[in-house]
Amino acid sequence: MQTAPLPSSPVDVTGLNLPEDQRALVFEAATLPVIDLSGLYSDDPADVARVAAELGAAGKGAGFFYIINHGIPQALIDDVYAASKAFHAQPRDYKMNYYIGKSTHHQGYAPPEEASSKAKPEKKSYHETYDISFDAPADHPDYLAGYRLTGPQVFPDLPGFQPAVKTYYEAVYQLGRKMLGAFEVFLELPPGELLQHVNTPTSQLRLLHYVENSAPADANNMGIGAHSDFECFTILNVSGPGLQVMNAEDYWVAAPPLPGTFIVNIGDCLEAWSGGLLKSTQHRVINTGRERFSLPLFFGTDYHTVVQPVGKYATEAAFEKYKPFVSGEHLLGQTIGGFRYLQDLVDDGKLKPTFSVPDSNPFEREAKKIAV
Numbered sequence: 023m024q025t026a027p028l029p030s031s032p033v034d035v036t037g038l039n040l041p042e043d044q045r046a047l048v049f050e051a052a053t054l055p056v057i058d059l060s061g062l063y064s065d066d067p068a069d070v071a072r073v074a075a076e077l078g079a080a081g082k083g084a085g086f087f088y089i090i091n092h093g094i095p096q097a098l099i100d101d102v103y104a105a106s107k108a109f110h111a112q113p114r115d116y117k118m119n120y121y122i123g124k125s126t127h128h129q130g131y132a133p134p135e136e137a138s139s140k141a142k143p144e145k146k147s148y149h150e151t152y153d154i155s156f157d158a159p160a161d162h163p164d165y166l167a168g169y170r171l172t173g174p175q176v177f178p179d180l181p182g183f184q185p186a187v188k189t190y191y192e193a194v195y196q197l198g199r200k201m202l203g204a205f206e207v208f209l210e211l212p213p214g215e216l217l218q219h220v221n222t223p224t225s226q227l228r229l230l231h232y233v234e235n236s237a238p239a240d241a242n243n244m245g246i247g248a249h250s251d252f253e254c255f256t257i258l259n260v261s262g263p264g265l266q267v268m269n270a271e272d273y274w275v276a277a278p279p280l281p282g283t284f285i286v287n288i289g290d291c292l293e294a295w296s297g298g299l300l301k302s303t304q305h306r307v308i309n310t311g312r313e314r315f316s317l318p319l320f321f322g323t324d325y326h327t328v329v330q331p332v333g334k335y336a337t338e339a340a341f342e343k344y345k346p347f348v349s350g351e352h353l354l355g356q357t358i359g360g361f362r363y364l365q366d367l368v369d370d371g372k373l374k375p376t377f378s379v380p381d382s383n384p385f386e387r388e389a390k391k392i393a394v
């Protein structure tokens with residue numbers, strides 16, 4: 023992996039004349055943290071261990087990283103972008119046939135206004151999305167029990183959409199399994215200690231479309247507001263600039279697209295499992311005003327997994343900071359905060375979570391101000 027010191031002043035390379043709070047530090051392109059994953063496909067445990075050490079070092083250091091030689095053919099990525107573009111190019115009436123609010127298990131189309139919170143209507147997000155999840159059987163107990171995050175995949179009837187998205191999902195999911203196995207090695211856990219919790223996971227894939235607009239790039243107008251992802255880690259493909267991630271020193275850093283790579287963010291579960299050694303990567307997408315597509319796959323666990331510090335990270339101090347939580351409850355609680363239709367269901371008493379829904383995410387971190 024390559025790393026280099028960051029510049030100490032904010033650099034606005036966007037040409038958008040960004041206000042101070044929307045700016046980020048930039049890496050020289052050649053010094054972005056890039057990890058070669060080919061060792062994960064080797065039979066030699068030493069190769070896997072080498073990759074595991076690099077994943078851990080990047081997770082601790084930069085707080086996010088790019089992966090190359092990840093084993094996902096470019097053709098699969100191109101096909102799923104084509105499917106996403108074909109879907110989002112349809113008229114709104116067509117897309118609303120697949121409105122996520124009609125789904126019993128949180129799959130389908132979410133228009134731009136869906137992401138605005140009832141509590142903070144002034145905060146606008148300029149994206150729409152088609153969200154699907156792991157293809158759980160129709161007789162899965164979590165689906166029958168109405169846990170909302172588990173169930174069969176739902177697809178629009180556009181030609182080629184289903185095979186492209188299904189194939190991509192499966193390929194990236196298998197990559198995620200290999201990566202979680204490598205994190206087990208890094209955290210010095212017995213093989214399977216984390217993977218035992220990934221059988222019918224609540225892992226969503228979003229086909230995100232950031233819409234062209236003439237609103238400013240400021241704190242009230244964002245592509246997507248600052249947040250961490252709620253699962254183990256996220257394997258993200260992006261079509262254009264705009265993403266900023268918080269590094270381990272809590273400064274915003276620009277994460278531009280690099281050909282042939284995915285960007286990986288650490289999620290809340292890995293932070294808790296590692297007792298805070300790996301920090302859940304805060305990130306946001308500024309409003310460039312330009313069209314942008316992206317494909318995050320949030321690699322998560324089964325709904326009922328109890329997440330708490332593990333192995334040598336299960337210290338008293340770590341348990342003090344990370345109380346055990348049920349991963350599906352954490353994800354559903356945060357998802358309710360992020361989707362208008364779920365807030366309405368809760369407010370109308372039609373959705374009664376069995377846990378208290380938090381107002382914010384305990385894994386949130388504030389960015390440090392960058393001196394100008």
Ligand SMILES: O=C(O)CCC(=O)C(=O)O
Pocket residue numbers: 228230246251258260265305306307315316317318
């Ligand atoms: O579009 C991106 O680059 C990031 C999307 C994201 O952070 C999310 O959907 O959670």
Ligand SMILES: [Fe+2]
Pocket residue numbers: 249250251305318
């Ligand atoms: Fe995210």
